[in-house]
Structure formats: structure tokens, C-alpha cells
Amino acid sequence: MSHAFQQCIHPDCQASYDIGQILTACETCGSLLDVQYDWERIAVPTSLLEFETRWSNRLNPLDLSGVWRFRELLGFPADEQIVTIGEGQTILQQNDRLASVIGMNPEKLFLQYEGLNPSGSFKDNGMTAASTHARMVGAKMTACASTGNTSASLAIYAGVSGLFQCVVFVGSGKIAYGKLSQALDYGATTLQIDGDFDDALARVRELCAEHPIYLCNSVNPFRLEGQKTIMFRVLEGLGWEVPDWIVVPGGNLGNSSSFGKAFMELKQLGLIDRIPRLAIINAAGASTLDELVNDNKLQWNDGRNNAAVIRDYYASMDGEDRRASTLASAIEINRPVNLVKALRALNVCDGVVRSVTDQEIVDARALIAANGFGCEPASGATIAGLRQLRTEGVIAASDRVACVLTGHQLKDPDLTVAYHTDDSEKQAEKLHPAGVHLTPHANSPITVRNDTAAIVHALGLA
Ligand SMILES: *Cc1c(COP(=O)(O)O)cnc(C)c1O
Numbered sequence: 001m002s003h004a005f006q007q008c009i010h011p012d013c014q015a016s017y018d019i020g021q022i023l024t025a026c027e028t029c030g031s032l033l034d035v036q037y038d039w040e041r042i043a044v045p046t047s048l049l050e051f052e053t054r055w056s057n058r059l060n061p062l063d064l065s066g067v068w069r070f071r072e073l074l075g076f077p078a079d080e081q082i083v084t085i086g087e088g089q090t091i092l093q094q095n096d097r098l099a100s101v102i103g104m105n106p107e108k109l110f111l112q113y114e115g116l117n118p119s120g121s122f123k124d125n126g127m128t129a130a131s132t133h134a135r136m137v138g139a140k141m142t143a144c145a146s147t148g149n150t151s152a153s154l155a156i157y158a159g160v161s162g163l164f165q166c167v168v169f170v171g172s173g174k175i176a177y178g179k180l181s182q183a184l185d186y187g188a189t190t191l192q193i194d195g196d197f198d199d200a201l202a203r204v205r206e207l208c209a210e211h212p213i214y215l216c217n218s219v220n221p222f223r224l225e226g227q228k229t230i231m232f233r234v235l236e237g238l239g240w241e242v243p244d245w246i247v248v249p250g251g252n253l254g255n256s257s258s259f260g261k262a263f264m265e266l267k268q269l270g271l272i273d274r275i276p277r278l279a280i281i282n283a284a285g286a287s288t289l290d291e292l293v294n295d296n297k298l299q300w301n302d303g304r305n306n307a308a309v310i311r312d313y314y315a316s317m318d319g320e321d322r323r324a325s326t327l328a329s330a331i332e333i334n335r336p337v338n339l340v341k342a343l344r345a346l347n348v349c350d351g352v353v354r355s356v357t358d359q360e361i362v363d364a365r366a367l368i369a370a371n372g373f374g375c376e377p378a379s380g381a382t383i384a385g386l387r388q389l390r391t392e393g394v395i396a397a398s399d400r401v402a403c404v405l406t407g408h409q410l411k412d413p414d415l416t417v418a419y420h421t422d423d424s425e426k427q428a429e430k431l432h433p434a435g436v437h438l439t440p441h442a443n444s445p446i447t448v449r450n451d452t453a454a455i456v457h458a459l460g461l462a
């Protein structure tokens, strides 16, 4: 029997629901839902080290998975219900070269590389959990709206498990080709609607409310349970020592929300003794959280946050027909569905929010790659944000910082090539409309005649 249930996050409501119910909001008050556990009745290991020892037991698919290795901490399914494809085998890399470039001391900067997941982004951590719940409730069809990675991830789980038909909604012209190619390749029914992500999400929510289709966007509380494990693995990579800061890009704010919940629970269970601080980085062209928190002073306030501030902000956004716009397409979102949960995470983690420009994002992305790890533009926001927080003195050179690189470099090769090339046509299409220009980080290809002497000359060897 499962000791898990769903519960409304609003402190004045706290309505609870069985895990067998398919919900994306509280039926009483409309707030977001959490998956909660009756911890007293769960045999949680008394030391985090116990999870690590499972690593060696790789023939058991649940121990091989970097998500389900931690199964007691997200114990909503029975073992035999779990849908896993070996996700979460990601690494935490100490990067001293990058640290020195951005003004951090040696041995202080760590990159949590989630691009190593089966579909190339952190979304697999969540999709294994959402797909597991979809199976538990007997769903036959799963759906999501996506800026790209969510659809790639949902599609791979549907395809490889053969359990679900899968439909994904993407905004037209807004999706990186690497991601679109995955959804098509894995066999998802792909709907390109003429709107942006926020529109696509509104449509898919309507569809799922009226038809027997299981919604896998991050309003799905089961999905966020899987994403908690990214933080478990960061701790594991640090020998179970808590870092000073976690830095993460903010789009729909599912990651930030799940990280806050992960640390709340670990602390409550006595598995850690302090909670790291959290820095959520928006793109300047999609900075709803930054503006609400820093300009409008919106706070969690024990769950009784000021809904009028949020409503007014969205009303003025709609009044101006303001649309999210950034080259970091994975975080090109103006109505983050997990906004209120992210406020809770900021409260729990004594967090901060910042915005970075597209130029800063693409430069940081190139800088990360030049120092050993490729990632997609949205992930570059972490290092751009860290730079800003170093300059402000909010993060010290001696702080231990883990940045989550959310997606793989090869997700968006067009942008990378446009960034590095001096081909003005490519640049005009990709970079210039966003006001981005070539920088010293660019590594342009050299055109050379098919001739040995010319090659020797081009290489500066003669
Ligand atoms: C989805 C995504 C994000 C945004 O994460 P949220 O949890 O929605 O805030 C950031 N980077 C990449 C690569 C993503 O795919």
C-alpha cells in the first residue's frame, strides 16, 4: 500500500486527494498540488550513503536509474509500476577553469550535467515519474505543451514503454530543431499551433480537462517528484555535503519548485542539517518571476501570497500584448505555472532571482562549452546569472556553487553555429533580431582552398 497522497499547497485549504486521482489543481481552491508522504510509515534509509551503495547493483533497473535509486524519497508507486529507461545517470563536474574565468576560487564551482539523460535534458527525471503515475491510473494517452524538451522526453517514454499514445503541442517556429526532431523520431503526434508556449499550454490543459488524456506538464505534481532527484545527485556528487548555492534557469519553474521541496523534505527527515541557497535565473525577455519578486516584492508569505499582485501583473502583460522573447527557447515562458511553488522554494532556500540578457546567455553558453561541457542556451543562463551574482557580491568566490546544466549542447546546433560563424545570412536570421553579436568567445571556421600550401598558410605554419 502506498503512503503517498496529493495535497493542496494552500495553507488555508490543504485538501488532500488519493494518488489514484488525476488532478492538476486543487478541486476546492484551484491551488497547485504536492505529492506528500506519511513519512512515519515509510522505511527511509537513515543515511544518504545508503542510496549511493545501490549504484553498484546495476542489473536492477530501479537501482540503475538515478531517479529510482532514491525511491523511498518519492515512494508513490509500487516497484513493479515504475516506468524507467535508465534516466538520471548524470554527473557533477568540478570545473576549475570555468571557475577562474568567472571569479570563483578553485574547487568551488560544480556543473550538474543533466544533458546526459536519455533524451538529452533534465526533463527525463520528471517524465519517468509522470509516466509511472500515468501507468498507475491506466492512462492510454499522454500529452504536453512544450518549448521542445518536454515533448522530446514525453515522446521517448511513450515510445520506449509502448504504454501510451502521445501527443505534443509546440508553438510554431519556436522550437529548436534538435528537440522537434526527437518528438517526430520517437513517434509522438506533434501539433504545431500558431501561438507561443503559453498558448500551447492553455490549449493542452483544455483538451486534457475534457478528454481522457493524461497531462505531463509540470503542473503534474508527480512529475516534480522525479525532479527532486537532481538535487539528491548533486549532494551525492559532493559526498553528501550541502553546497552553499544551487543555480538554475527558471522557465515554468518546475525545477526550482522541486528543488525547494527536495531540501525541505531532506531537512525534515534529518538527512541534511542545512539547506543551500537557491538562485533562479530568468532570461531578460521572459522575466516574470524576477519582476514579481524584485520589483513587486511578491513573497511566499506562508502560502498567503498576494494573488492580486500576480493578477495585475498578468493583466498589464496582456494589455500590452507582451510576449516572452529570448533565444533561450526552453525558458521563453511568461506565465510560469509553478510560480507559487517557486515562491515557496525561494522562501525555504533563502533564494534570489535575477535576469540575464540574451547576449550574456549565449556568451556564457559558449564559455561553458570552451571549458569542457556543451549545453543549450537556457542552461547558459546559470553561468551568466552566477557572474552577475559574483559581481554584486551576493555569491562569494569561496562559496561552493552547483549550477544545473539543464539540456544538451546538440539540442540547438543552429544557434551554436550562428554564434560561431561569420556567415552573415545565418546570423541575420538567428542572432541579430535578438540584438546579439559576435564576441571574443566565437570560434569562426576558416575557409580555405583545397590546397596543402594554402592550408599550411591558414594554420600559420608558414
Ligand atoms: C524545461 C527547461 C528549462 C526550464 O525549466 P523549468 O523547470 O520549466 O523552470 C530550462 N532549461 C532546459 C534545457 C529545459 O528543457
Ligand SMILES: [Zn+2]
Pocket (backbone or CB within 6 Å): 008, 009, 010, 013, 014, 015, 026, 027, 028, 029, 030, 031
Ligand atoms: Zn485547495
